[in-house]
Amino acid sequence: MSDVDAARSVYLPRRMSLARTLLLRASRSPWLAEQFRKRAFARRAVRKFMPGESLGEALDAASALAKDNLGTVLTQLGEQVQNATEAAAVRDHYLQVFDQIRQRSLPAHVSVKLTHLGLDVSREACMHHVLDLAAKARADRTFLWIDMEEARYVDATLDIYRRARADGPGIGVCLQAYLRRTPQDLAALLPIGPAIRLVKGAYRESAEIALQRKEEIDAQYETLAGQLLDATAGGRATVVFGTHDLGLVERIGKEAVNRSADARYEVHMLYGIRSDDQRDLASQGVKVRILISYGSHWFAWYMRRLAERPANIWFVVRSAF
Ligand SMILES: Cc1cc2nc3c(=O)[nH]c(=O)nc-3n(C[C@H](O)[C@H](O)[C@H](O)COP(=O)(O)OP(=O)(O)OC[C@H]3O[C@@H](n4cnc5c(N)ncnc54)[C@H](O)[C@@H]3O)c2cc1C
Numbered sequence: 001m002s003d004v005d006a007a008r009s010v011y012l013p014r015r016m017s018l019a020r021t022l023l024l025r026a027s028r029s030p031w032l033a034e035q036f037r038k039r040a041f042a043r044r045a046v047r048k049f050m051p052g053e054s055l056g057e058a059l060d061a062a063s064a065l066a067k068d069n070l071g072t073v074l075t076q077l078g079e080q081v082q083n084a085t086e087a088a089a090v091r092d093h094y095l096q097v098f099d100q101i102r103q104r105s106l107p108a109h110v111s112v113k114l115t116h117l118g119l120d121v122s123r124e125a126c127m128h129h130v131l132d133l134a135a136k137a138r139a140d141r142t143f144l145w146i147d148m149e150e151a152r153y154v155d156a157t158l159d160i161y162r163r164a165r166a167d168g169p170g171i172g173v174c175l176q177a178y179l180r181r182t183p184q185d186l187a188a189l190l191p192i193g194p195a196i197r198l199v200k201g202a203y204r205e206s207a208e209i210a211l212q213r214k215e216e217i218d219a220q221y222e223t224l225a226g227q228l229l230d231a232t233a234g235g236r237a238t239v240v241f242g243t244h245d246l247g248l249v250e251r252i253g254k255e256a257v258n259r260s261a262d263a264r265y266e267v268h269m270l271y272g273i274r275s276d277d278q279r280d281l282a283s284q285g286v287k288v289r290i291l292i293s294y295g296s297h298w299f300a301w302y303m304r305r306l307a308e309r310p311a312n313i314w315f316v317v318r319s320a321f
Helices: 003-026 030-038 040-046 055-069 083-101 123-138 151-166 181-190 213-231 246-258 274-283 299-308 310-319
Strands: 070-076 109-112 142-145 170-174 197-199 238-242 266-268 286-296
Touching: 003 299, 003 310, 030 040, 030 299, 040 197, 055 070, 055 083, 055 286, 070 083, 083 109, 083 123, 109 123, 123 142, 123 151, 142 151, 151 170, 151 181, 170 181, 170 238, 181 213, 197 213, 213 238, 213 246, 213 266, 238 246, 246 266, 266 274, 274 286, 299 310
Parallel strands: 070 109, 070 286, 109 142, 142 170, 170 197, 197 238, 238 266, 266 286
Antiparallel strands: none
16 A cells, blocks of 8 residues: 555545534534525435425325335434424324325334424423324334434433333334443343334444444444344344445345344335435345435434535535535
8 A cells, every 4th residue: 555545544534534523513503504404505405315394295205115115214303392382293293194104005104203202301291202102103003113312312212112112012212333332222122022223323422432433333233233133033022224334234134044034124224325225125025114304404414414424515515506
């Protein structure tokens, strides 16, 4: 390797990680959110990752994807609501989403963020909203997923998940492979027969709380994936791998065959990311679902998507001209 190549290989990852840090910091700026939302070019760039701001557009996209044998998961963008009325309105919105899914016979699930359902306002009220939505999902024979947000919400999220799971199946929770605590969280959840969506993790967390290096995160993901496949093969868990990492998906596929769990897991990806690969996987017989986001509160979520792949910033730049 030449000196120039060596220098570049050190410099590039550092520059990428600086971009990631800045984007994740920006995701928490209300001023930037306001500036961005007003700009037509930013709305154009966001369209790469969402079919539109309205529920109708999300449902139409779900219907189109169903024709390609792709299931979907619908989620309204929004987080950290600050009053009880807003949180109750979010619950009511999702009850309506379940009605629409049933009326249109869509193979769609729903995913929620607990801070969107008022976790910061009242843990008790938030839990009741989740119980209502889980009961609705069960009655409609579909599924409710709970996203995992920043590390400070993990205890409350898992408590609420356990309480809701005690009422019956039809509800799952996301676990993030980058958190140092996740192996213990998974071990503690397995006895209740959980449904787990395993992801790498999308937030900015300190080194004390979360693994920082991609190789370490990927290794922890694979270890957890193996444990989840074992539990799934034994009928003790339902598992979804939420990732666009195709190498990982392939290795998981092979491990699943070794453990006779190949018909039992799903792969979930985000709308607009690796769309051709989503179709290819489905045509190879993998059960694939696409998470479709909609709504007007897309700024923080969009910054996290840019942080996952800072090269995406070029979409924003190109959309400006
Ligand atoms: C269905 C689903 C649900 C999720 N739910 C949560 C959640 O509740 N909580 C949470 O913290 N995180 C969640 N995430 C995000 C997740 O934590 C990761 O940040 C994200 O999936 C990127 O990691 P990766 O596994 O795709 O692997 P990476 O190693 O980051 O990416 C693998 C490859 O995928 C492609 N890729 C990845 N991201 C992008 C992107 N944004 N744009 C373009 N290409 C990309 C690139 O080619 C990249 O090389 C979710 C992800 C998915 C797919």
